[in-house]
Amino acid sequence: MFNERGYDGTSMEDLARALGVTKSAIYHHVSGKTELLRQSLDLALDALFAVTREEGATSGPAADRLDHVLRGSVRVLVEELPHVTLLLRVRGNSEVEKHALERRREFDHHIAGLVREGIVDGDIRSDIDPAVASRLLFGMVNSIVEWYKPDRGLTAEEVADALSTITFRGMHS
Amino acid sequence: MFNERGYDGTSMEDLARALGVTKSAIYHHVSGKTELLRQSLDLALDALFAVTREEGATSGPAADRLDHVLRGSVRVLVEELPHVTLLLRVRGNSEVEKHALERRREFDHHIAGLVREGIVDGDIRSDIDPAVASRLLFGMVNSIVEWYKPDRGLTAEEVADALSTITFRGMHS
Structure with missing residues (x-):
């Protein structure tokens, strides 16, 4: 609602x-409406941060960890669609919203850090800016809340595969 | 406002x-508020459709035309930021909004068509679904309205280059 x-x-x-x-x-x-908002935003954020603590996100080369976090984020978006949708619409109009925005920024920094590490490792091309790249990557991930319809037979896995293929290997054949 | x-x-x-x-x-x-909304949405949509009629979008291989339209869309977003922002928030609550959504869908179909053509040409990998790919691509482009700040020295050209590099050539070095 x-x-x-x-x-x-x-x-x-x-x-x-x-x-x-x-x-x-x-x-x-x-306790009230604010508490419901806080619980919903925390649910979305906790699920996203849980992905960053999974084994695939904590061991191995940074590029693979980035891939894991991107795929996991797609899964969280699809599984917790209403909560993540609410999270992405938050504009910081209250303490609860400000706190959620802070956690989102922390998540963004984590992603930008992985891009940066991947460049240092030589696995990610050095001609892209880590901050711009991570914003574009999450722009792509977050757009899923705008168009994904659970009842059309497209699985989270298929969306994650398409996103990973496009962003890591590129559309050019 | x-x-x-x-x-x-x-x-x-x-x-x-x-x-x-x-x-x-x-x-x-x-004539009133509705007319102002219509003018703003038309300005954004006219600018996006103008890109699809540019030479780079009408001649050459489909993959290059797609690249041209993506880059041109980034330019339009940056140049017409308030109008495109308004366009992307439209939910179809009135006739004016419904008409704008229809034109957005037409634009989306154009993009999906270019992806499809690029696959037939053999220039775009065949393991991605054109509809999913075009939604993800425009998710990335549209996200720019959420984070782009004109005063931070990042040009439309630089954003377009990063987006084109990531989506066509991939982040893997």
């Missing part, structure tokens, strides 16, 4: 009605 | 105040 109507445009009343419960039933579990 | 406060959140009153003119002075030029 936050994604459909906007966070500001959604009341606890709306949420209760959609869930078919009373407002006080929701307040039994969470 | 439409980008900052949202189209619905901006009144003709707000626009007049920001411009330092009276509301009737604005109404002298445009």
Whole structure:
């Protein structure tokens, strides 16, 4: 509902009605709307950071670790589509949103670091700027929330493969 | 102002105040807010379609034409940043927005067609799906509105070069 109507445009009343419960039933579990937003953003961010701690993201050459994190991020986007969609729309209008933006920046820096390491290793071409490259890479990954429809039979794996092939090996045959 | 406060959140009153003119002075030029939205979306779309009619986009192998359109789109995004930003946020809530979405889809189909042609020519690898590839490519291009800051010294040309290098030749050195 936050994604459909906007966070500001959604009341606890709306949420209760959609869930078919009373407002006080929701307040039994969470302190309010802010808490729901925080939980949703944390869920998305925790899932993305979990990818950076997987074995494929912590051992081996930086280029392979980058590939692993990109693929894992695609999987997280597809699996947690509503939460990541909400995360990507956050503009920093409150403390909760500011904290989420800070964690997103931390994630971006991690990616830029992997690109930089890959260049030093000689595995990633040195004629691209790590900061620009990591923004473009995540632009591609994040765009998935705009067009991916779970019911059209395209799996997270297929999207991850296409993204990895295009960005690492290039479209030229 | 439409980008900052949202189209619905901006009144003709707000626009007049920001411009330092009276509301009737604005109404002298445009019929209303809808007309301003239409003009802004058309400006962005006309600039994108203009790229597809340039010589580099109409002659030569499909892969080169695709490269030309991608680079030209980056240029349009950077040059018309507020208008393209508005275009990319359109959700189809009115006739004007629906028409803009239709033109965006037409543009997307053009890109997917170039990828498909490039595969037939043997210039683009055949193991990527043209529809998925074109969505990912434009995800990357469109992400520019989220992070590009005109005052940081990065030119449209440099962004276009990075994007073209990553997507056509791949990051692997």
